[in-house]
Amino acid sequence: MQLILCEKPSQAKEIASLVGASKRGEGCLLGNGVIVTWCIGHLLRMAEPDELNPDWAEWRLEQLPMIPSEWTMRVDRDKAKQFKAIKSLLSQATSVVIATDAGREGEMIAREILEHCNWRKGPVHRLWTSSQDEATLRKALASLLPGASKEPLYWSALARSRADYIVGMNMTRLYSLLAKQQGYQGVLSVGRVQTPTLALVVARDREIARFVSKPFFDVVITSAGGHGRTFAAQWLPVAQVADEEGRCINGPIAQQLAARLRGQAAQVASVEVKRVREQPPLPFSLSALQQVCDRKFGFGVQQTLDIAQSLYEKHKATTYPRSDCRYLPVAMLDEVKPVLQALAQSDPSLGPLVMQLDSRLRSSVWNDEKVNASDHHAIIPTMGVIDLSAMTEDERRVYELIRLHYLMQFMPAHEYDRTEVMLVALGQQFKAVGKVVAVAGWRALMVKSSASASLSADGAESDEAENSDAGGQELPPLEQGHVCPVTDAQVVEKKTTPPKFFTQGTLIAAMKGIARYVADPRLKAKLSETSGIGTEATRAAIIEGLIKRGFLLSSKRSVRSTDAAQSLIDALPQPLTDPGTTALWEQALSAIEQGQLTLDQFVATQAQWITHLVHEAKQAGRGALQIAATPTQACPLCSAPMRKRSGANGPFWGCTRYPECKGVMDGGGKKKRTRKKAEGAT
Template structure:
């Protein structure tokens, strides 16, 4: 890969920078136009996104949220639009169809449960950070820019000696470091005594997917060091980044996060409704890592994480409020720095030419 990088810099970077600078001069531009194997594809990502936003045509659509209840507990079901009235994403594009359905649902009084399906979902902990993922998460959760995150990670490594080498592109850890687990955990308690109750409950023998010699590159994931650190010497931002790195390490020794996802289908005369519920069974590693969903504030998300009452087929649920919503499709958002880093890491998905 080093050879490929060096050839790309010479053959493409240097030659095309000269070519485009000369073409620029012919067009009346006097500066240097540089082409690079990282900067040029990244610029294309941003330009493509800007063009998508500029070309975007907003489409109105309609949705209906229906309040149902059972055994004194209310919950929300969504109307399933009939075929022929929707786009590819299942959104109803025909206002009269939605209005008619809303009027019908308001008059209906009850909805029958057709089926209830529950599946247990188990999620393993996320890996410790590589630099790109750390930058992505710090951009999203802490509002830090990419350079600031790198500077903080460098300071945590060099100045505070609290975390390992930051410029890593792998989140995995070598199996040889399993022997250091007790020392790392002890140093974490010395650094922050309030962690003792949590650390006493960790399963130190647990081997998550993180321990994998085959996936460690030149450097391993960013984790806390074997030496206690001085938290009072850290700035607020350094402390926030340190806590994220620490939580991702501690998560490796906690149980899987488990929840039950329930989907209930209803019929209300000629109309179909569906309600989705979520019940956490084992909090597991999310105890140390409360990772927010895509948009925790948004109503659809709240609907997915609601707890449904005990439902079974054949049950009748009274219909409460019927809310007809006029919505519209939204353009893609401009990249944040964190999202741009993520897009750069997965840029191969955008290349269709096998050669």
């Protein structure tokens, strides 16, 4: 009998209906010679330290380093019933189809069960798909892959898991015990991905704290062109009065120039017109979706992931959400018309729009090479007809955003003429930039929808609308040599601004684009190839974990590091805070997938490295870490110290300048509370 092993009950139900397994059994659906069962995520976990060695139950410095001599998996207590059912079903099975999510983690969820149960009774096949709609699942079921083709993903995932365990177990205990010697009460958690992520926030916070704002001065003239139409142009200061960014830093000079310019004439030195053609923004990867939802809707990254997962599992409205890819395979061109038809059926108001789309258009989204570099393709609508009324308001907003970016692929490019005019007045140069739309193209859809985004192909924020110096003005007809009277000249005083604090969305972007923070060109290339640190599936949980542990304070406007976080980052060896270490790991994990390195070799190397770090910290003793016994937090409104208090809704941080400042943060830093919720606190 064939056993199909799914990752979640919803997946199992969908597949069972397609293979004729309609009878309910214990933890399964069966019929037609097939059993369909399901995991609930990972049913197994790594054994806790005290389960590996009773002496490791108590945290003591002399125990470190702790390197397991053998690795043991334990059944998760809350999932023991389902594991027992699967184990029993495996005893009846003559072949297995792994139908868990496509990727390293999905492979591990299934393979660790087969290994734990020592199942060797027959062949293993792999169902590989990124969508759960009926048509796609039928296609995947008809073209199963040999199980061996994806098995290296399991060994790679297991290597990563064991090495993470060694790093986390030893480094967390080491620095928590060193901190305890100095009166700090709490756990200083250390991890391969979470620690470099925390270091990013600490570095940004310190850069902002060190920043000294400086004034600079823009001189803007208003000139008259043909037909009496006026336009604005900005002064390009000479080097003698400008900083390294080309900004005028001499206020009196700017004022004097403005006063002299009034009533003068500016001569057109050059006119350059360039036709700019913009392709539509790509569909979403998970991190790109999280960034946009953070910026537009104020959604936390975990909230966006939960919504995307619901759209995929519950509503069958979109494809696999934990994707790191923003491209689609050319083979999916055959599905364009069915998807567009399903969208129109699901939302009749889209009917007229769908009729205007050109399904023959080929935007840059169709790229097999980009898709082949990933386990998944972009998040797009499925071919299924869905019930929009069954969605929550937030689900509907995210769905419409995903849908919009798919529809844009079948609209013409947006085209505009960008005109750059250089003028000379009183021997000084001025620049005017204008824009005239030639073809609205896909931007016509953005006018009709508030669910629009501005992300480049790699997920970084971009100026899709126009260059920032365009100003949106429409210039009058101008030619070289034309003389334009200066009708007004104004000095606009500005100040340099510090970098922005991270938000959850921009922190996700930094994790994905971590390569820009690495100097070594080889490691930079590897991090670019692997889409940064963490995965689409884990980044939200990593940020949430840092917040819950008290390392980060998060509001809708910012994510900031706590004093404890800064002390920890200062104390840790550079390899633990450097994202380049993850790049080295990824190189090794790729080698495991390609059969060039074994699981045991990789783990042994990491154990040796951690042993060295532990011995170095022990020799440094108390000097290895300096941390305050009672850490303080910075108010998100005024940056004054905050004090932890208790309220009706649990602990929270309140500004010490209250009532002058009403800055209040959730005790875990997850969100800003209202003053009403905080009243009555002790």
